[in-house]
Amino acid sequence: MVSAVETEARPRPTSARERAIWDIAATVVDPEVPVLTIEDLGVLRRVVLDGEQVTVEITPTYSGCPAIDAMRDDIVVALARHGYPDATVNVVLAPAWTTEWLSDDGRAKLEAFGIAPPVPRRTDGGVDLGLGIRCPHCGSLHTRAISAFGSTSCKALYVCQRCQEPFDYFKQH
Ligand SMILES: [Zn+2]
Structure with a gap:
């Protein structure tokens, strides 16, 4: 679009x-x-x-x-x-x-593909703790990082505490 x-x-x-x-x-x-x-x-x-x-x-x-x-x-x-x-x-x-630079369409497609899209950059100067990474399978925010690197170096590996599914998070940079 x-x-x-x-x-x-x-x-x-x-x-x-x-x-x-x-x-x-x-x-x-x-x-x-x-x-x-x-x-x-x-x-x-x-x-x-x-x-x-x-x-x-x-x-x-x-x-x-x-x-x-x-x-x-x-x-x-x-x-x-x-x-x-x-x-x-x-x-x-x-x-x-x-x-x-990732479009809104791109973010939605990533999530549908099972990859959590990058959270928008904080503009208030605060430290980004990587909170609020939403599970692309069930939508839960109860997720935690397992590894700083997922299937490629631009992704991190997360696991959802609710549905127990692992997923890639497209790291913000
Ligand atoms: Zn989940």
Whole structure:
């Protein structure tokens, strides 16, 4: 969904042709969580059309993210299939990705996939104790961390005290 208020965190293309290219690139999914598109993740940053040269900019969710190479290849393939055979995909590391770039759709899809979405960053300057991580299976807030690292380094492993199910928490960063 396109939000009415455009912020820097969620850049949008400016022309109709760039929009069309954006929409093709936006069909590429995260190989680790295939329900999430790179648009949901906020990984898709910019589409630039200069003459017939297409350039797409993406930012990995964390540095050294192994999924970024697969995403880059998938964007090139998707664009080639839709008539843009010479697209360039640049990996942009600054500004660094933050969980704030994850869309509301993306958060809902993560939870439906069984991964607790990152809790929003605290703005009151308080220390985030990791409280209030909701179990994606039963919705209970009675959860606790088992390990700082889950199935990948950007996730932590939690267990629900109510339904006893373990789950990944997509860490805020
Ligand atoms: Zn539970």
